[in-house]
Amino acid sequence: MNRRPHAQLRLTADLAILTVRQGRLEVLTVRRGNKPFLGQPALPGGFVRDDESVDDAAARELEEETGLKGLHLEQLAVFSEPDRDPRGRVVTVAYLAIAPDLPTPQPGSDAAAASWEPVDRMLTPGADLAFDHARILTTAVERARSKLEYTTLAAAFCGETFTVADLRSVYETLWGTPIDQRNFSRKVLNTEGFITPTGQRISSGVGRPAILYRRGPATTLHPPMLRQSMPTSPDAD
């Protein structure tokens, strides 16, 4: 079997690390220090080593960027157009990661140039995300939005302990729609395993203090959280 020379194929893991800060959906970006796209913002990522899986590489990058372990991390998609990287054949596996509102904005080791940026702004034409990272980010946001419906992913945006209002804020921020506080708390509390009370309460300074919860064991929601107002009228009788 004659083998014609193959271009050097390299694999990267790129991360769309999302968080909710001050009611906004934000993404962790780094500023590129090398060509190509020098100086432009990009999603954090890096080459996969010979002795690790792509998932392991993504977990390693995530920990380096956020300083946290155990965050939610899942494969999003593979982007592999032959010309997506001007340096040659670089196939990337994109990941969706969810982080809580981190007390220290950009810790980590080599994350000096990292910063949280509003997703909306990074997806506007002038933002100039490097490579095809705008497409990756769009895919990540879509995935996160839809997974809020039928999984407990929203809790991954919250810290170790959180209130029902914190959780509701995640839904409202990602979906861009207000949610009735009263029905929301009932729904969440009636969904077994979504959140479990810690026994503690927290005072937001004004009003009745809220009970603090932590994540429960459930991962999927039966029935799902329904995104209200879908202007479809299936009734035509």
Next chain:
Amino acid sequence: MNRRPHAQLRLTADLAILTVRQGRLEVLTVRRGNKPFLGQPALPGGFVRDDESVDDAAARELEEETGLKGLHLEQLAVFSEPDRDPRGRVVTVAYLAIAPDLPTPQPGSDAAAASWEPVDRMLTPGADLAFDHARILTTAVERARSKLEYTTLAAAFCGETFTVADLRSVYETLWGTPIDQRNFSRKVLNTEGFITPTGQRISSGVGRPAILYRRGPATTLHPPMLRQSMPTSPDAD
């Protein structure tokens, strides 16, 4: 162990092509003609060429194996454990493809050794699917089952035109539960864009002829098809 600075990294696209035949969920397998795993069944797949995306490679393989274009095809996951292929570093992108009950079982060019096999049988211990293909197949089946709930994927299992009973049979086969024929047809027909009537009818030999439909423009189902009764994990251990 000393290794070269960078082991040669190769990328493959592997396909879990599912269909429903005679009320059974089946998967297209090929018999391996080379080492390793010589003689064992495997999912069809192949190396990604230098000038094509992984998606393109998967579409090419799918057409070669089934002889059909335009079938449903979607990325499933990347499998990249460093030791998953004894030949070296081979990372695979697994795809889920859905085919109708093909009139000719295994056409195509190099698909001589291809055959449809029941999924249940390929996932039993003695089946010996090559590499980590059992894991890929499990992922594919799970994805297909869950996507039936909230997308119009079921129609991809049917041919160009089909009856409501055909569609219902897909749900019953994948979910392993009987579905009320009367409520099912009402639900499907009331879901705008799921299926559109062709104006033709087909006689199954006995009973009232059914109306023939074709796929509609909708891709997601609002509200979803609910899987009745959740006994949790109909697994084959």
Next chain:
DNA sequence: ACAAAAGTGTTGGACTTACACCCATGC
């Protein structure tokens, strides 16, 4: 006491389920 935020009760509507019943066809 008052404002603000958390949480409860309740009602109407949408959807599902179950099943009785009707429709259309081959034999």
Next chain:
DNA sequence: GCATGGGTGTAAGTCCAACACTTTTGT
């Protein structure tokens, strides 16, 4: 006519949106 499978009507139960109302705190 009758068996067989496709399709409609309808009532009971479940879940959700909406909103009035109560509870609990800081000032």
